Amino acid sequence: MDEAFRCLIDKLDSARGHELMVGALRDFAASIGFERFAYLQKEGMRVRTLSSYPEPWKKIYLERHLVRIDPVVREARLRREPFAWSADQWKSTDDREMRDFRNEAISHGIRSGITVAVEGSFASTLMLTLASPRREISTTFSQHGAKAIQALLSVHYRSLVRSTRVDVGPRQTLSPKELLCVEWAARGRNGPQIADILGMSPRTVQDHLDKARKKAAASTVPHLIAIAKDRSWL
Known part of the structure; x- marks a missing residue:
């Protein structure tokens, strides 16, 4: 052995x-x-x-x-x-x-x-x-x-x-809008700032980030960003 x-x-x-x-x-x-x-x-x-x-x-x-x-x-x-x-x-x-x-x-x-x-x-x-x-x-x-x-x-x-x-296995890929929100979050922008940049409401931005976290099985936005970088999503 x-x-x-x-x-x-x-x-x-x-x-x-x-x-x-x-x-x-x-x-x-x-x-x-x-x-x-x-x-x-x-x-x-x-x-x-x-x-x-x-x-x-x-x-x-x-x-x-x-x-x-x-x-x-x-x-x-x-x-x-x-x-x-x-x-x-x-x-x-x-x-x-x-x-x-x-x-x-x-x-x-x-x-x-x-x-x-x-x-x-x-x-x-x-x-x-x-x-x-x-x-x-x-x-x-x-x-x-x-x-x-x-x-x-x-x-x-x-x-x-x-x-x-x-x-x-089948990936839980992010939608274009979800990915945009994650990218701006990775650059240090908060929800209201991302909303202003992308022309969305803060609630819509939060919804996109929540869906992205669920797809990546992330507990927090920083955790989501780390996973996104690890998987070359960003």
Whole structure:
């Protein structure tokens, strides 16, 4: 197991692009008995992923924003240590969407796995999952907590700095007027000043900023500005 972790870190360190990163993680997963891997960063409504999951499943997951109901994501937000999970153990429910989620995940070969999660910037959640179509899996990975977290953080760093492409879920993009209000707020203007500049009422400006905060899952206008800069909206 130590050798597998070392090889993963070395390969990620030399990876120059999306395909090499996917290859490194796919090899790592296979070396310890898993068929699939998935890296996920969730920040508010925004989801970034890097995975070897089947393309049809990735499309369904992102387009339907299934991160909302994903039991693994929910558990990851509560736990900061590696944990095993199984779709067979998810409680039956009258919620049709949840039943469909479980059945579709299994049909795409995602039945069990191990996940490690840590808290990222802006209260985001970072996750690395190794998955299998089998009912039972080895829990060896979860017994190496420190190394697992090191691997996760390494994937996160490379995905931001070196990956040429990362799958991104549907963005809650800002409207032109919302973006204008955020831009002027970022320049230090208050509501009445922005209203005067843009020829709007202060209430309309506040409404645009409130909608923008909701889309970005920001708690305050300064938080909104920070997120907007981080996502290159400004």
